[in-house]
Amino acid sequence: MKFKIALLLAGIIWGCLFLIKLQYHRRTTLRVLQNHDNSLQYIFETLPQNTQKRPHILFIVADDLGFNDVGYHGSEIKTPNIDKLALSGVRLENYYVQPVCTPTRGQLLSGRYQIHTGLHWVLWPSTRSGLPLDNPTIADKLRAAGYSTHMIGKWHLGFYKPDFLPINRGFDTFFGFLSGHSDYYTHETGNWWGKFMTGYDLMDNDQPANITRYNGSYSTHLFASKAKDIIWGHNYEKPMFIYLSFQAVHAPLQVPENYMKQYANITDIKRRQFAGMVTCMDDAIGSIVDALKKRELWKDTLLIFSTDNGANPNAGGSNWPLKGAKGSYWEGGIRAVGFVYSLLLKMKNGYVSKSLMHVTDWFPTLLNLAKGDLNGTKMLDGYNQWKTIK
Ligand SMILES: [Ca+2]
Numbered sequence: 001m002k003f004k005i006a007l008l009l010a011g012i013i014w015g016c017l018f019l020i021k022l023q024y025h026r027r028t029t030l031r032v033l034q035n036h037d038n039s040l041q042y043i044f045e046t047l048p049q050n051t052q053k054r055p056h057i058l059f060i061v062a063d064d065l066g067f068n069d070v071g072y073h074g075s076e077i078k079t080p081n082i083d084k085l086a087l088s089g090v091r092l093e094n095y096y097v098q099p100v101c102t103p104t105r106g107q108l109l110s111g112r113y114q115i116h117t118g119l120h121w122v123l124w125p126s127t128r129s130g131l132p133l134d135n136p137t138i139a140d141k142l143r144a145a146g147y148s149t150h151m152i153g154k155w156h157l158g159f160y161k162p163d164f165l166p167i168n169r170g171f172d173t174f175f176g177f178l179s180g181h182s183d184y185y186t187h188e189t190g191n192w193w194g195k196f197m198t199g200y201d202l203m204d205n206d207q208p209a210n211i212t213r214y215n216g217s218y219s220t221h222l223f224a225s226k227a228k229d230i231i232w233g234h235n236y237e238k239p240m241f242i243y244l245s246f247q248a249v250h251a252p253l254q255v256p257e258n259y260m261k262q263y264a265n266i267t268d269i270k271r272r273q274f275a276g277m278v279t280c281m282d283d284a285i286g287s288i289v290d291a292l293k294k295r296e297l298w299k300d301t302l303l304i305f306s307t308d309n310g311a312n313p314n315a316g317g318s319n320w321p322l323k324g325a326k327g328s329y330w331e332g333g334i335r336a337v338g339f340v341y342s343l344l345l346k347m348k349n350g351y352v353s354k355s356l357m358h359v360t361d362w363f364p365t366l367l368n369l370a371k372g373d374l375n376g377t378k379m380l381d382g383y384n385q386w387k388t389i390k
Pocket of ligand 1: 064100309
């Protein structure tokens with residue numbers, strides 16, 4: 001009898017151990033599978049638990065802004081609005097982009113390296129190429145997740161066919177220019193080195209913008225005004241994504257006189273003009289934040305600020321103390337100014353993140369916050385960095 005009871009107990013204990021082992025095996029297997037598909041499962045594992053609402057996303061890109069061109073890095077250039085946001089948000093101080101415009105912008109919108117998209121260098125206006133159409137953009141994915149999506153400013157990802165226009169790459173609306181540079185007032189692009197087509201380059205969705213209305217409007221003011229129009233016209237029922245890609249502070253050096261005057265102490269004329277352009281952009285950002293506050297959208301907004309590459313010292317920018325400049329793979333070319341601000345991050349006010357982050361990471365990170373999915377996307381090179389940032 002005792003032997004039978006002992007046998008029964010042994011069987012029960014063995015059964016329990018087997019079930020525990022089985023459960024452990026299942027969990028381990030699941031973890032391996034999740035790690036194999038890092039993008040999908042990892043995203044859903046790390047959805048922010050404390051935010052039922054999906055944030056409005058304002059993604060601001062400055063063009064050719066260098067490491068030493070913002071006040072909070074010790075620059076002589078005044079950027080009080082940027083400083084306030086950065087110093088009370090999360091400063092990304094180990095954050096990298098590509099050395100020139102198109103590759104960075106292609107990676108930002110697709111989450112994939114240029115080895116997959118072919119966007120290794122800048123696209124000239126006459127180039128018959130663009131961000132390949134089989135790469136959904138972050139705007140495509142956010143729109144599919146229920147966001148209203150808007151782009152303002154510089155595109156630079158191809159326009160040789162209508163299919164490549166922003167309005168056909170996931171953005172509900174577009175107001176901006178398609179090439180890499182143009183005149184800040186006339187919005188005409190020039191024929192540098194014979195590689196550029198000349199002409200008026202300002203689009204309102206898929207049509208040329210009204211030249212009579214916009215000729216003479218300084219692009220920093222114009223793009224900020226368009227961003228505020230979108231904010232004031234926003235339907236509260238939907239989350240909103242605005243990709244605000246300033247022309248500033250790329251060459252040519254053009255600046256309203258009142259901003260030039262603020263820097264009479266800077267003897268180098270190029271640096272003086274550039275400084276005025278940066279401060280003008282800073283004021284524009286301040287006015288957009290004010291609009292979000294007045295519209296009562298600010299508390300639910302995630303603001304991201306990023307440069308697209310390092311500065312060009314020949315056009316007034318500075319990457320000090322980093323070596324190298326725009327166009328190089330030295331730190332001065334690819335280590336970017338970047339920060340995140342949101343009331344969602346209030347537990348980390350003033351936080352400096354030294355964690356490595358790359359521009360491709362925004363795609364899965366934003367999609368995570370938007371509670372979107374990866375249906376239709378190809379393998380991403382970026383990683384969801386929300387746990388690092390928040
Ligand atoms: Ca650039």
